[in-house]
Amino acid sequence: xxxxxxKSRREAPPGFFVTEAAGLGWLAAAGGAPVVGVHRVEDxxxxxxxxxxxxxxxxxxxxFGRGLATTHAAGAEAFGxxxxxxxxxxxxxxxxxxxxxxxxxxxxxxxxxxxxxxxxTERCRQAGAIDESLAADLSRVCAELAAGRWDDQxxxxxxxxxxxxxxxxxxxxxxxxxxxxxxxAACGGHPxxxxxxxxxxxAPHLSEILAGYAEAxxxxxxxxxxxxLHQLFPLLVHALLFGxxxxxxxxxxxxxxxx
Numbered sequence: 173x174x175x176x177x178x179k180s181r182r183e184a185p186p187g188f189f190v191t192e193a194a195g196l197g198w199l200a201a202a203g204g205a206p207v208v209g210v211h212r213v214e215d216x217x218x219x220x221x222x223x224x225x226x227x228x229x230x231x232x233x234x235x236f237g238r239g240l241a242t243t244h245a246a247g248a249e250a251f252g253x254x255x256x257x258x259x260x261x262x263x264x265x266x267x268x269x270x271x272x273x274x275x276x277x278x279x280x281x282x283x284x285x286x287x288x289x290x291x292x293t294e295r296c297r298q299a300g301a302i303d304e305s306l307a308a309d310l311s312r313v314c315a316e317l318a319a320g321r322w323d324d325q326x327x328x329x330x331x332x333x334x335x336x337x338x339x340x341x342x343x344x345x346x347x348x349x350x351x352x353x354x355x356x357a358a359c360g361g362h363p364x365x366x367x368x369x370x371x372x373x374x375a376p377h378l379s380e381i382l383a384g385y386a387e388a389x390x391x392x393x394x395x396x397x398x399x400x401l402h403q404l405f406p407l408l409v410h411a412l413l414f415g416x417x418x419x420x421x422x423x424x425x426x427x428x429x430x431x
Contacts, residue, residue, distance in 0.1 A: 180217035181266055187259025188269060189218040195337075195358030198255030202334050204242030206352045208345065223354075228346045228376035236344070236351035237384025240366065244333035245390060248360025251283035251332045252276040255358050263338065263357045264409055280330050280362050281317035284405075290314045292408040301411045302419045309426045313404070316429075322401060325392050333363035340406075341375040364395050368402030400425035 181188075193213045200207040209221040252275045254261060262269035275287030289310060297307040316322075323329055336343065337357035345352045367385065370378055385391050404425055411418035 175222055176211050176219050177222040178217050178219050179266070180214075182216050184216050184266070185260070185262065185269060185271065186215070188262060189213055189216070191254070191258040191260055191262065192218055192356065194255040194257035194259075195356040196353075197257075198358055199243055199334065199336060199353060199356060202243040202246035204244075204246065205236055205239035206350055208352055208354045220354075223345050223347050223352055226346050226348050230377045230380045232346065232350045233377035233380035234384035234387075237381040237386075238388045239350075239384075240336075240381070241385045241388030241390040244335070244363045244366070245388075246334045248332040248334050250276040250278060251280050251360050251362075252287050253332065253360035258358075261357070261359060264413055266355075268413060270409060270413065276360075279320065279323050280332075281320050281323050284322075284362070285314040285317040288405045289317070289408070292405070292412065296408055296412050296419075299412060301415060302408075302422065306419065306423055306426065309430060310404070310408075310422075313401075313426060313429055322398060330362055332360035333365075335359055335361040335363075336366050337361065339366040339369045340373040341370070344375060346376070362402060363390065364392070364398055365402045365405070367391075367395065368399045369406055371399055372403045372406060400428050 190213055193210045196207050196210055208223060211219040211221070254274065261272050261274055263272060264270040273287050273291055275283055277283045293302070293307050293310040296302040297304065335358060336353055337359055338355060343353065343355045345354050367382065370381065375381060382391070404422060407418050407422045407425065411422060
């Protein structure tokens with residue numbers, strides 16, 4: 173059985189695989205959730221440990237939740253800060269990675285508005301993926317972010333966490349050693365963003381993952397009130413790349429935030 177696996181794309185943007193490798197190393201250095209090992213980085217390929225899949229297990233899920241909390245707690249220099257050695261920031265499938273601005277700030281709201289929601293709102297509007305009404309309401313959400321509405325948690329400023337950044341079920345690889353993280357879009361961000369992504373697309377034994385995370389003392393009692401806020405980013409990316417019902421799902425979250 174080969175001990176390595178190569179993922180490659182000849183047309184990958186310059187620095188794409190260097191950035192992914194940097195993200196994997198940054199997450200591994202946190203000493204929390206396990207991360208796939210990197211063997212070699214090339215311009216158009218990344219050579220990784222070959223992982224052997226097993227059936228998802230609730231005990232492994234809870235252990236992963238505790239590990240993820242440790243990873244988040246390792247922190248980042250700022251919101252939007254990239255892993256050391258990263259060449260840029262991309263989000264989305266390897267076949268069509270979406271570049272996004274490199275915005276680093278001390279405040280969550282400024283980063284999320286300027287580095288994520290507003291650039292995506294404009295791209296979606298120009299591409300016809302969302303209508304003018306939704307774009308206007310997303311602008312209102314961005315204004316509230318910039319004004320600091322969601323900058324505090326439990327009466328204290330939210331600190332930047334060390335995020336995987338693209339934590340849907342497909343990037344949780346279940347092995348005999350537990351859940352291993354793959355394919356990150358790592359950066360400094362709100363600690364609830366990874367959890368909101370898991371909630372959006374679902375994951376095996378999600379309740380156990382969240383229970384493990386809570387055991388580490390890192391889950392705010394009112395975190396569910398902000399799920400929709402954090403889901404706006406991936407929903408807008410999906411609306412731009414794939415269309416479908418993602419615009420209506422975005423509208424539902426926006427209406428809830430502005431009601």
